[in-house]
Amino acid sequence: MAEHTDGAYVNFVSHPDDAMFDQTYPGITGARVTGLWKHYDPEGILRPGG
Numbered sequence: 001m002a003e004h005t006d007g008a009y010v011n012f013v014s015h016p017d018d019a020m021f022d023q024t025y026p027g028i029t030g031a032r033v034t035g036l037w038k039h040y041d042p043e044g045i046l047r048p049g050g
Contacts, residue, residue, distance in 0.1 A: 010016070010024055025033045037046075 013020055
């Protein structure tokens with residue numbers, strides 16, 4: 001499916017990884033999402049790999 005699209009619905013990704021994150025949230029958007037995760041989930045409870 002990836003060759004037919006340039007986005008992703010993150011909740012449907014079976015095996016999230018750094019490459020998928022960077023593709024889904026490129027550049028400044030990824031930095032903002034990471035900052036929000038660190039702010040609201042500082043222990044990493046809600047993130048894969050904690």
